[in-house]
Amino acid sequence: MKFSRILGVAALLAAGSTLAQEAATVTPAPEAEAAPVATLEADNTPATWGDAQAGAGKAAACAACHGLDGNSADPQYPKLAGQHERYIARQLALYKSGERNNAIMLGFASTLSAQDMRDIGAYFASQKVVPGVADDTVIASGPNADRKFFEVGQRLYRYGNPDQGVPACQACHGPDGRGNPGSAWPQLGGQHAGYTANALTAFRDGMVWGKDANANALMAGVAGNLTDEEIQALATYIEGLHNVADAPAAEAVADAAPPQG
Numbered sequence: 001m002k003f004s005r006i007l008g009v010a011a012l013l014a015a016g017s018t019l020a021q022e023a024a025t026v027t028p029a030p031e032a033e034a035a036p037v038a039t040l041e042a043d044n045t046p047a048t049w050g051d052a053q054a055g056a057g058k059a060a061a062c063a064a065c066h067g068l069d070g071n072s073a074d075p076q077y078p079k080l081a082g083q084h085e086r087y088i089a090r091q092l093a094l095y096k097s098g099e100r101n102n103a104i105m106l107g108f109a110s111t112l113s114a115q116d117m118r119d120i121g122a123y124f125a126s127q128k129v130v131p132g133v134a135d136d137t138v139i140a141s142g143p144n145a146d147r148k149f150f151e152v153g154q155r156l157y158r159y160g161n162p163d164q165g166v167p168a169c170q171a172c173h174g175p176d177g178r179g180n181p182g183s184a185w186p187q188l189g190g191q192h193a194g195y196t197a198n199a200l201t202a203f204r205d206g207m208v209w210g211k212d213a214n215a216n217a218l219m220a221g222v223a224g225n226l227t228d229e230e231i232q233a234l235a236t237y238i239e240g241l242h243n244v245a246d247a248p249a250a251e252a253v254a255d256a257a258p259p260q261g
Contacts, residue, residue, distance in 0.1 A: 047114035050122025075194035081127035088121035131190030134240030153237025
């Protein structure tokens with residue numbers, strides 16, 4: 001092959017390479033606008049007063065343990081019906097932060113915003129608690145012999161026991177157990193005796209809900225000098241405690257009662 005032909009072939013190959021490079025050149029398309037991003041509510045966002053209607057849907061997950069209307073059938077789960085909005089919201093916040101220890105409630109509370117907590121609290125606050133019946137069994141022996149359990153509990157609730165340093169429960173929770181909606185004092189009236197007894201026993205053993213600035217050690221001091229018998233007496237008195245004007249129909253009491261047997 002002649003040298004001139006070799007040069008000609010080389011020139012064609014070079015030209016073809018250039019054309020291929022030019023054909024591969026791509027003009028980039030303009031970038032699409034970024035998708036809108038919604039800012040999630042921070043945990044510490046101030047909440048407004050709760051919306052009971054909105055809370056009804058949010059509280060659906062609570063029904064399995066606490067009942068649709070907050071009147072739980074199983075005494076290991078507290079009644080929430082009639083409980084104050086702010087009190088429920090505070091407890092949910094403590095569960096979420098781990099300052100009140102309960103693995104089940106942590107799971108439920110971990111996804112709730114501050115407003116969710118207020119809405120759920122508002123829903124349960126709008127419901128009516130169904131009280132139980134206090135135990136009128138006579139105590140057989142000991143310092144309270146010949147007195148009925150609820151009578152011992154009634155005296156402690158109303159007057160306390162100054163000799164043992166036990167204050168009257170009604171000083172904070174009210175004579176009918178309604179507590180104070182504007183403060184940290186919850187409604188107690190109508191609560192399951194089993195739940196109340198377990199809580200008082202835990203308080204007596206030093207349990208405190210909350211840490212640092214959120215800590216409330218008052219009940220640990222109040223229950224510190226209660227005997228087992230006094231705790232049972234207080235718990236059963238509180239279960240039957242209610243305002244006469246708010247007494248539910250007999251059918252409602254029967255429906256809310258735990259199954260026998």
